[in-house]
Amino acid sequence: ASELKPLLHTWSLALEEQFYILFPIFMILMWKSSKNLIYVTLIFIFVISFSLSHWGAYNYSTAAFFLLPTRGWELLLGVFASFYLHKRAFKPNIYLAQSMSIFGMSLIIFSLFYFDLNTPFPSAYTLIPTIGALLIILFGISGTFINKLLSSKFLVGLGLISYSLYLIHQPFFAILKYRFQAEVVEGYVLPILFFITFLAYVNWKFIETPFRDRSKFSRSTILSFSLISMFVISAIGAIGVFSKGFEQRFSKNELIILNQYTDANKYVNSRFDNYEINFDSNPQTKNVMIIGDSFGEDLINAIFEANL
Secondary structure (H helix, E strand, O other), rough: HHHHOOOOOHHHHEEEEEEHHHHHHHHHHHHHHHOOHHHHHHHHHHHHHHHHHHHHHHHOOHHHHHHHHHHHHHHHHHHHHHHHHHOOOOOOOOHHHHHHHHHHHHHHHHHHHHOOOOOOOOHHHHHHHHHHHHHHHHOOOOOOOHHHHHOOOHHHHHHHHHHHHHHHHHHHHHHHHHOOOOOHHHHOOOHHHHHHHHHHHHHHHHHHHHHHHHOOHHHHHOOOHHHHHHHHHHHHHHHHHHHHOOHHHHHHHHHHHHHHHHHHHHHHHHHHHHOOOOOOOOOOOOOOOOOOHHHHHHHHHHHHHOOO
């Protein structure tokens, strides 16, 4: 289950990193060849990405959710806004800015309450919150209600620790749900949120902020530290893969059960495929024929496991 994967949330960081690598290369190449084609090409990529996103949400929902080709159009919305603001002096009158920024916030709030597990995502539905965010960026200027709201000390403070909070929340909840039942953890959501918010503040104060201070850590130091960390983490992961999860820590019986889970298809099908029908002719014996699909195969395993 997604809620039990401690590092699942880093998929969004992966998308951002891919974008930060690919987009500058694209701009350099297009800028030298033809500046006029930049907008046309980006619009074309946007349409293709959006179309793939909508189609993928109904056909390959997992891939559509996690991969750049189907999420890239959301990032391109921000690119278009940036281009527009760079080219023009965007100064809407206060009444237009007021209404459009409130409308943008309303779209985001609407998405929070309207979207559920049955909402195809990403798809055309994703336009609702993304357009909402775009409107806030463009029209949330000084003097508007939304600007004042988002400039409040509480929300600014929450924004400062938001990256640390983002990094901490998923592994913390996942580990708790591993240790305890999910229902138990969900009963203590508020105190847990308060606690991880405190942890996020500590992380921001003593780790994130110092690392942003160039007088304490130079770029070369951060780069060296990052490369060494990546190598160590990758090495641990590689050892785990090649040792099959350090399987020597399991007993023989545990390995048999483990193999049933890691190769579930073989476990489910083996008895069914190798079983020869041989009804007992004794009139005192009750013969049972099981007809079915994979559920029937699983039922056969249950019967064998129960020694019936």
